[in-house]
Amino acid sequence: MTTAITASLQVTAAPAHVDDVAFPYSGMTSRSVVSGVVAADGVAVQGADVLAIAYPAGDALDVPEGTDLGTLVVGAAGTDSLGRFSVNVDPSALPAPYVDDRGRVHLEIAISHGDREVHWTTTAVRSSHATPIGGTAERCGAYVRRDCDPGDPVYVVPGMGGSERLVVIVGTAGGRPVLPLWSTASSEAAGASVPRQLVVDLGARPSVADANDDPATWVTAPAGEPVAPVPEGEAWAPPATPPPAPSRPIGAAAALEAKLAEATPRSPAFPAIAAAIRDRSLTPAQITEGRMAAAGRSPGPCVSRVVKRHNGREETYMGVYAWSGALATVTQADGADHTLSVGTGGAHGKWSSSGSLTLSVRVGNSHTVSRVADAWAIGTVNYGVIANSCDGRRNLVPMSLGDPIKRFARAYHPALKAQCITLYGKSSVWDKDQARNVRIGGGVTVAGFSASAQSGYDTRSKLSFRPTKLTRLCGNRSVGVRLSSIIEAHKG
Numbered sequence: 001m002t003t004a005i006t007a008s009l010q011v012t013a014a015p016a017h018v019d020d021v022a023f024p025y026s027g028m029t030s031r032s033v034v035s036g037v038v039a040a041d042g043v044a045v046q047g048a049d050v051l052a053i054a055y056p057a058g059d060a061l062d063v064p065e066g067t068d069l070g071t072l073v074v075g076a077a078g079t080d081s082l083g084r085f086s087v088n089v090d091p092s093a094l095p096a097p098y099v100d101d102r103g104r105v106h107l108e109i110a111i112s113h114g115d116r117e118v119h120w121t122t123t124a125v126r127s128s129h130a131t132p133i134g135g136t137a138e139r140c141g142a143y144v145r146r147d148c149d150p151g152d153p154v155y156v157v158p159g160m161g162g163s164e165r166l167v168v169i170v171g172t173a174g175g176r177p178v179l180p181l182w183s184t185a186s187s188e189a190a191g192a193s194v195p196r197q198l199v200v201d202l203g204a205r206p207s208v209a210d211a212n213d214d215p216a217t218w219v220t221a222p223a224g225e226p227v228a229p230v231p232e233g234e235a236w237a238p239p240a241t242p243p244p245a246p247s248r249p250i251g252a253a254a255a256l257e258a259k260l261a262e263a264t265p266r267s268p269a270f271p272a273i274a275a276a277i278r279d280r281s282l283t284p285a286q287i288t289e290g291r292m293a294a295a296g297r298s299p300g301p302c303v304s305r306v307v308k309r310h311n312g313r314e315e316t317y318m319g320v321y322a323w324s325g326a327l328a329t330v331t332q333a334d335g336a337d338h339t340l341s342v343g344t345g346g347a348h349g350k351w352s353s354s355g356s357l358t359l360s361v362r363v364g365n366s367h368t369v370s371r372v373a374d375a376w377a378i379g380t381v382n383y384g385v386i387a388n389s390c391d392g393r394r395n396l397v398p399m400s401l402g403d404p405i406k407r408f409a410r411a412y413h414p415a416l417k418a419q420c421i422t423l424y425g426k427s428s429v430w431d432k433d434q435a436r437n438v439r440i441g442g443g444v445t446v447a448g449f450s451a452s453a454q455s456g457y458d459t460r461s462k463l464s465f466r467p468t469k470l471t472r473l474c475g476n477r478s479v480g481v482r483l484s485s486i487i488e489a490h491k492g
Contacts, residue, residue: 021274022047022078024288027173028086028133031290033075033124033182034109034196035086035170036211041203044083048113048202049270051076052087053299055108055397058100062382062400069304069386072098074105074293076273084170088290091126091181095293102126102335106357111200112270118261120198120208121342121355121395127183127193131157133168135177160191160434163483167211169197185337185358186213189436189456206263208354215258218441218452219247221316221376224410230371236324239410243374246412247319250441258353262344264391272300302390310383312402313446315340317455318377318437321413321488325469326423328489329370330377332404336361336461340381340444341451343396351396351449359401361460367405375408383446396449413488418474421481422492423467430473433462438485465489
């Protein structure tokens with residue numbers, strides 16, 4: 001394990017920012033909410049600064065146009081000689097408006113060095129799987145090469161049943177294994193607790209990538225003709241027109257584009273925190289312990305305001321690949337998680353991806369639709385444009401979910417490299433309630449921006465197949481039906 005870098009505060013060398021600081025680096029701890037590595041044109045950057053700025057959560061985020069959002073700096077970190085950082089947040093230090101009813105917090109991560117700054121948005125969820133990080137986990141070496149440079153060491157932890165290998169790209173504090181308090185919705189759906197892991201490049205083509213969410217694996221969702229569930233007592237009939245083309249991975253070029261980030265000038269948030277350290281209203285201990293929120297710090301003079309709402313945008317989030325001999329039931333219960341892209345745009349209105357937020361189906365909006373086949377499930381989501389008063393930057397942020405199952409559109413069954421099981425006619429219902437769903441690129445279109453969408457499978461968000469005829473139910477060969485991100489049913 002790598003020895004933790006000292007937590008002493010250092011003044012950055014950049015002469016334009018003599019009042020700024022390189023925040024303490026402590027390595028991953030149980031309170032780490034986001035970790036990663038910062039580079040410039042592939043070379044690790046030491047002394048870059050990172051802030052975690054919390055948005056309101058739950059109903060406090062879903063506000064009308066013209067409302068100011070009170071954001072709050074809840075964590076900070078600096079990068080070590082390998083460009084690594086880890087931001088700690090103590091859940092007990094978060095005020096109520098910044099935590100939803102399931103203990104989750106929406107964060108905008110600001111990463112800055114010199115005069116350049118990029119932002120990435122994420123939702124930190126409370127861990128529900130005890131996943132040790134460090135110690136005996138696989139390390140970067142002959143058999144684990146993913147994201148090994150810059151930012152060694154790389155640790156790889158197994159997902160549910162070993163189905164997925166999730167990357168941790170930063171060493172633990174003091175070299176001791178930790179059990180994280182924070183995770184992500186997609187890691188939890190994979191059966192592991194791993195905080196968000198970012199690879200940031202502040203060079204000529206700024207980019208931010210999630211080490212555990214490669215855009216190359218996202219798929220397109222062609223718009224299909226509207227389709228209604230089969231009425232009870234009626235037989236399923238094939239569509240009169242051919243189905244749309246099958247969904248495909250978005251491709252290498254689109255994946256690279258999805259990682260690009262807009263670089264902006266260094267924001268007033270960083271010198272505001274430096275000033276708080278100088279006047280001792282904020283201490284290094286509060287930073288390393290993740291208790292900045294308890295100190296009541298704010299990101300300085302900038303105001304974030306909701307300047308426009310885009311309500312009722314359709315969200316394509318799940319493929320229902322059933323057939324007449326085993327029609328499916330789609331369940332979206334209270335608390336079902338949907339992870340939706342966030343966009344960042346400047347004064348010219350050009351949007352680029354800048355992370356995602358995870359929202360839930362609200363209490364009372366539970367929805368179940370039976371007897372569905374060959375369809376995309378489509379719900380609605382309400383977006384807001386949030387303007388920053390200091391630099392003109394605008395974020396396109398999902399603020400709430402609307403109807404979780406508004407309609408269905410005709411879908412083409414995928415061709416899987418499959419492992420299959422047999423469902424016999426009149427047998428019991430088979431539930432798909434494990435693993436994370438495939439991420440759908442272009443799952444939402446709003447204000448000229450194609451946002452990705454994903455809904456993991458669990459007891460709140462599931463597919464149920466009721467076979468009346470011999471059926472083959474297939475999933476990805478490498479993980480099997482239960483843990484596959486896509487499943488498909490056809491005649492046995």
